[in-house]
Amino acid sequence: MAQPPGLLFSKDHEWVKLDGDVATIGITDYAQHSLGDIVYVELPRVGATLQQFAAIGVVESVKAVSDIFTPLGGDVLEINAAVESDASLVNREPFGGGWFYKLKLADDAEKNNLMSGADYDKLIAEG
Amino acid sequence: MDGEPLRRTALFDVHRALGARIVPFGGFEMPVQYAGILAEHDAVRKRAGLFDLSHMAQFELRGADVAAWADELTVNHVATMKPLQARYNIFTNAAGGAHDDVIFYRLAGRWLLIVNAGNADKMWAYLQAACRGHVALTDLRGETALLAVQGPRSAEVLAPLVEADIAALKYYTCVETKAGGAAAIVARTGYTGEDGFEVFLAADAAQGLWDALLADHRDVLAPCGLGARDVLRLEAGMPLYGHELTEEITPLQAGLGWAVKFGKPAFTGKAALEAQAVDGDYPRIAGIVLDGRVPARAGYRVLRNGAAAGEIRSGSIAPSVGNKSIATALVDAASAVAGTRLGVEVRGTEYPATTVPLPFYKRG
Numbered sequence: 001m002a003q004p005p006g007l008l009f010s011k012d013h014e015w016v017k018l019d020g021d022v023a024t025i026g027i028t029d030y031a032q033h034s035l036g037d038i039v040y041v042e043l044p045r046v047g048a049t050l051q052q053f054a055a056i057g058v059v060e061s062v063k064a065v066s067d068i069f070t071p072l073g074g075d076v077l078e079i080n081a082a083v084e085s086d087a088s089l090v091n092r093e094p095f096g097g098g099w100f101y102k103l104k105l106a107d108d109a110e111k112n113n114l115m116s117g118a119d120y121d122k123l124i125a126e127g
Numbered sequence: 128m129d130g131e132p133l134r135r136t137a138l139f140d141v142h143r144a145l146g147a148r149i150v151p152f153g154g155f156e157m158p159v160q161y162a163g164i165l166a167e168h169d170a171v172r173k174r175a176g177l178f179d180l181s182h183m184a185q186f187e188l189r190g191a192d193v194a195a196w197a198d199e200l201t202v203n204h205v206a207t208m209k210p211l212q213a214r215y216n217i218f219t220n221a222a223g224g225a226h227d228d229v230i231f232y233r234l235a236g237r238w239l240l241i242v243n244a245g246n247a248d249k250m251w252a253y254l255q256a257a258c259r260g261h262v263a264l265t266d267l268r269g270e271t272a273l274l275a276v277q278g279p280r281s282a283e284v285l286a287p288l289v290e291a292d293i294a295a296l297k298y299y300t301c302v303e304t305k306a307g308g309a310a311a312i313v314a315r316t317g318y319t320g321e322d323g324f325e326v327f328l329a330a331d332a333a334q335g336l337w338d339a340l341l342a343d344h345r346d347v348l349a350p351c352g353l354g355a356r357d358v359l360r361l362e363a364g365m366p367l368y369g370h371e372l373t374e375e376i377t378p379l380q381a382g383l384g385w386a387v388k389f390g391k392p393a394f395t396g397k398a399a400l401e402a403q404a405v406d407g408d409y410p411r412i413a414g415i416v417l418d419g420r421v422p423a424r425a426g427y428r429v430l431r432n433g434a435a436a437g438e439i440r441s442g443s444i445a446p447s448v449g450n451k452s453i454a455t456a457l458v459d460a461a462s463a464v465a466g467t468r469l470g471v472e473v474r475g476t477e478y479p480a481t482t483v484p485l486p487f488y489k490r491g
Contacts (some may be wrong), residue, residue, distance in 0.1 A: 001225060036148075036354075037165045039444040040422055042474075058474070060422050062164045064355055087420075 002026070002094050003117030010053070010071035010114055010121060015095065017086050021108070023072050026099040027059065027090065029091040030124045038087045043068075043079040050074060050103060052110045057100070059090065072110050074103035138337055145350055145395045147156040153244025154417070155182040158352040165261035167447055168358050170349035171319050172411065175278035177350050179341055183325065184247035185271045186237040186254065190261035197231070199394050200257060202387040208233045209359075213299045213307050213316050216385060218250070219396035223377040223403060226253060228368055232301055232314060232327075239327065241273070243368045245323055264389040272333035276340065276348070277323030277359075280491075285324050285342045289313055290338065293324060307336030318356065320363025320488055358443045359455065364414065364486025370425060371441045371455055379403050380411045380457070380484060410437060413463035414485040415454045415471070420444070421478050423454040424469045430477060436462040439471060447488040455485075 003037040008016040017024040024100035032038060038103035040060040050056050059066050079101045083089050133156045147158035196204035198365040201214040212233050218226040232239040242250045254264055265299045276285045281293045291304035301314035309332030317323035340348060366372045372381045379387060379400055389398060403409050417423060423442035430436055437457050437458030447451040462469060463485050470477035
């Protein structure tokens with residue numbers, strides 16, 4: 001189950017796509033599958049300043065509430081309104097249309113706390 | 128149940144082979160979902176779903192005094208039941224709270240009593256202690272299975288495998304027959320708000336019937352887990368013990384007054400329930416629909432004009448109610464009046480909601 005190329009991953013099952021100092025963030029296919037049918041997503045506000053690995057929102061399936069832990073710190077530039085109105089988009093396109101938010105990276109060195117797709121594959125294989 | 132190993136139904140390996148996600152429930156390892164809760168919900172509302180409910184305990188009652196004895200322990204009539212009739216009932220405590228909600232099935236020369244899995248040990252001890260006169264109790268746990276076929280196409284799916292003509296069965300009646308070649312009781316009962324059947328049979332016959340049903344009707348019939356069952360029953364306004372009904376929440380509070388027969392000469396908790404009915408001003412279960420999509424979960428606070436009004440007891444997104452966020456709440460009497468504007472506190476923020484009549488969903 002190889003991960004899409006060019007992404008970084010957190011142990012909390014978030015992915016990051018970096019474009020300069022702008023990070024796009026979502027949850028992995030493994031995470032959406034584990035959660036089951038996703039019915040609600042609560043995202044941070046545009047302009048909010050997030051600390052790396054802080055709980056900054058929630059994703060809810062039919063049965064459970066899970067925190068979203070931001071894999072990087074920074075200021076929120078944009079949120080994906082589409083997943084707020086149709087949360088099932090996260091199940092259907094976790095790496096695409098189901099992205100959560102974009103932020104302006106606070107500290108480039110925080111990337112070093114994340115892992116590659118290959119390492120993330122190992123993490124989920126270990127369960 | 129704490130500390131005791133989880134039990135498995137006769138179909139555990141079948142569930143795993145079907146890719147079910149297994150969770151602990153009522154002391155058992157049970158499938159919560161196969162393909163997905165929403166897909167399974169959709170199957171039951173539009174076609175048919177197959178459930179393993181073998182975790183629910185089956186007790187057999189025999190003897191000349193069963194009806195009179197049970198009438199003194201429960202709120203609904205037992206003695207008036209005719210053979211091959213099924214009836215919903217509630218065992219109450221002295222304060223009118225519920226020990227359990229159950230279904231009695233009156234058969235030829237015996238009764239079948241179905242109790243909730245989570246209450247099974249408690250109920251077995253309670254019934255044994257209360258046993259007197261010509262009443263003989265047999266614990267069928269471990270020997271028996273229960274499969275449910277629920278949904279508008281249930282009869283079409285199940286009838287070819289059952290000897291008796293189940294299409295002619297009336298709601299809340301049953302027949303002793305053969306299903307999948309094995310001795311079975313087939314009842315037109317369920318917990319989904321749809322037409323459907325429940326099949327009681329020996330544990331070692333369960334897989335034969337399960338496999339035959341799916342082999343013949345895989346396009347129509349979806350295996351369904353307890354996750355879909357919970358959404359279906361909530362939409363249909365049916366109580367779940369531990370949520371809408373507890374040792375502290377009485378049948379009157381749960382909106383089950385229709386099942387409380389004050390005309391019976393005596394039953395446990397009757398005086399307390401009569402006093403509650405006369406008083407009238409008691410907290411009760413109400414249906415709530417939130418304005419927005421945020422799910423309301425059990426335990427969330429319910430507010431009215433900013434003051435505490437009660438708490439959420441069950442909640443879900445409801446595919447059959449326009450994908451709205453619905454819930455039951457135990458609230459004060461004034462807040463339970465349909466049309467009342469309420470708030471539900473979710474992670475420190477109050478979300479607006481309205482009290483609505485139950486059920487949320489009624490089949491067309």
